[in-house]
Amino acid sequence: MKNDVRIYADPTSLALAAADFITELAAACMAARGAFNIALSGGSTPRALYGVLASRGAQINWSGWHCFWGDERCVPPDHDDSCYRMAREALLDHVAIPDSQVHRIPGELTPPDAASSYEQVLREFFKGEWPRFDLILLGMGDDAHTASLFPETAALDRHDSWVTANYAPTAIQPNRITLTIPAINATANILFLAAGSSKAAPLHQVIDGARNPRHLPAQFIQPAAGSLTWMIDQPAAALLQTKR
Numbered sequence: 001m002k003n004d005v006r007i008y009a010d011p012t013s014l015a016l017a018a019a020d021f022i023t024e025l026a027a028a029c030m031a032a033r034g035a036f037n038i039a040l041s042g043g044s045t046p047r048a049l050y051g052v053l054a055s056r057g058a059q060i061n062w063s064g065w066h067c068f069w070g071d072e073r074c075v076p077p078d079h080d081d082s083c084y085r086m087a088r089e090a091l092l093d094h095v096a097i098p099d100s101q102v103h104r105i106p107g108e109l110t111p112p113d114a115a116s117s118y119e120q121v122l123r124e125f126f127k128g129e130w131p132r133f134d135l136i137l138l139g140m141g142d143d144a145h146t147a148s149l150f151p152e153t154a155a156l157d158r159h160d161s162w163v164t165a166n167y168a169p170t171a172i173q174p175n176r177i178t179l180t181i182p183a184i185n186a187t188a189n190i191l192f193l194a195a196g197s198s199k200a201a202p203l204h205q206v207i208d209g210a211r212n213p214r215h216l217p218a219q220f221i222q223p224a225a226g227s228l229t230w231m232i233d234q235p236a237a238a239l240l241q242t243k244r
């Protein structure tokens with residue numbers, strides 16, 4: 001796997017660099033098409049990034065932004081564990097993205113209903129074509145899961161749908177909804193964020209190690225016709241051999 005790996009001193013400079021990356025990409029997409037489609041991520045690492053983006057306020061033209069999510073925990077939108085709620089509080093409440101352009105995953109439904117409802121939203125938005133987001137933001141868990149694609153779980157085998165429910169071996173809300181691997185890999189750009197020393201070993205395995213994607217699902221992520229960028233902080237990069 002060829003990766004563009006960028007390393008930053010600490011989580012703050014990582015968040016600033018990720019915000020610059022997104023700001024530039026969004027401006028280019030807005031100039032070209034008047035729209036920018038982004039799939040947001042949950043987890044703790046993006047929170048600081050959302051704060052930086054929110055602080056840029058009117059420097060960014062938010063009018064054509066469409067926000068989606070790469071995965072969600074099966075909880076109502078006001079639940080503490082909701083990825084939507086985190087993004088709303090850190091970013092969406094502070095910027096001028098029209099509500100009609102915020103396409104959350106309905107985690108309050110049963111998992112199969114939430115998956116089919118979100119897939120329907122994507123199919124309408126992308127007019128039946130595979131969902132080519134301008135950017136999907138992803139994190140990576142200490143077990144090398146990404147989105148809600150956990151090691152050795154059923155969602156890894158879903159190739160016919162864009163969205164699926166998944167039961168995850170995790171303490172935080174095991175019932176999940178996630179984009180499938182082919183839906184993620186149809187995107188134009190992927191930005192992975194990873195921070196902290198707990199990510200050092202899995203990152204080394206994912207980037208430098210032998211291919212074993214069922215055990216290291218982040219290895220499945222490789223856009224068919226797009227870019228893949230890793231932004232990581234020094235502690236997460238401690239064991240990496242493949243550095244830029």
Ligand code: 6PG
Nearest residue numbers: 042043044045139140141146147
């Ligand atoms: C979630 C996502 C998950 C997350 C990673 C990284 O639970 O929200 O499913 O893929 O992005 O676990 O999370 P951190 O940024 O908290 O390390």
